[in-house]
Amino acid sequence: MDMQLTDKCAFISGSTQGIGYAIARALLREGAAVVINGRDETRVQQSVATLQAEVPGSTVTGIAADFANAADVRRLLDELGSVDILVNNVGLFDVTPFADIPDDDWARYFEVNVMSGVRLSRELLPAMLESGWGRVVFVGSESGVNVPADMLHYGATKAASLAVSNGLAKLTRGTGVTVNTILGGPTFSDGVAATVESIAETQGMPADALKAAIIGQNRTTLVERFLEPDEIANLAVYLASPLSSATNGAAVRADGGVLTGML
Known part of the structure; x- marks a missing residue:
């Protein structure tokens, strides 16, 4: 199936490994130009080289930035410019008893897991709205719906990110822009x-x-x-494509059946 992405440019936060990397590779295979991101410049460039080898002839570049640092994010945005597709993927997670999570960790999780999507969307969404087309995809988690007791800080920030995505979608009314969240299962x-x-x-x-x-x-x-990262990436590519035009403001499950509700 042609996902109609050959003239699109995508930015994916936190994409030198894991789900973000899998999404980058999948988008490149569909002909999109991709900008990847990680905290370490050397790691970013290594991932760029690996993607170029895996998808010959693809257009892929990288920008190093730490999403726990607002100044770093500002520099990234200045270098990035406008894109057609934003994939908010970067995130922290850990298994920690609630009583052992200090305030500093709560603040750091909120800064990365929530504010990354806020800052990127605030900068990049207006140009999408002005052009009349764009895609914002949040890589969320079933933990944002069914918050795990031993990952409370992770689940709570994923729930907040889901709320941000839902609210942003309401700003796209009547346009060709969509904002959706993937509720990924254990990957x-x-x-x-x-x-x-x-x-x-x-x-x-x-x-x-x-x-x-x-x-x-x-x-x-x-x-x-x-689940495997590629299984999340397959859904991300669909939501990033013109074919998903009727899906907006949605929390789309790729959870392997972990969530027990019908929706």
Whole structure:
């Protein structure tokens, strides 16, 4: 299927690995020009080179910036200019008991997980509205709907990001611009893999056994496995494309059946 993206330019925050990287690669394969992002300049350029090798002839560049630093974000936006597609993907997550999460961590999670989308959308959405076409995709999580007890700061910020996305969509009324959120399920991204390996080492058990145990504890999953980043990326590409013109203000599930509600 032609996703009609050959004349579009996309920016994806937090895209040197994991879901963001998978989205970048998928968009490049559909002919879009892509700007990726990460905190470390060397890592960004390495990812650019890898994407160019994986998708020969593609147009991909990178800008390093730390979304915990508002000045860094301002510099990124000045360098970036306008884009047709914004994918708000960058985010922090960790498994931490509620009583052990200090105020500084709450502030840092809000700064990255919520304010990244606020700052990028505030800068880039007006040009989309003026041109009459654009796509804003928030990479959210089922944890923003069913907040986990051991990841409260993550779930709460994902819920806030979902609210931002819903409100922004109302600003697009009558235009060719859409704003949507993907409610992703447990995904075996690079960050999740590192967390699983760290916990497994601490508990003295094989990482694969812990991975299976984590999914086994989730009684609502219908696929009974971790999702792969490419499975989230496939939905992101659709929502970023002209083919998704009737989908706006939506929270679209790619959760493997974790959420038990019908919507």
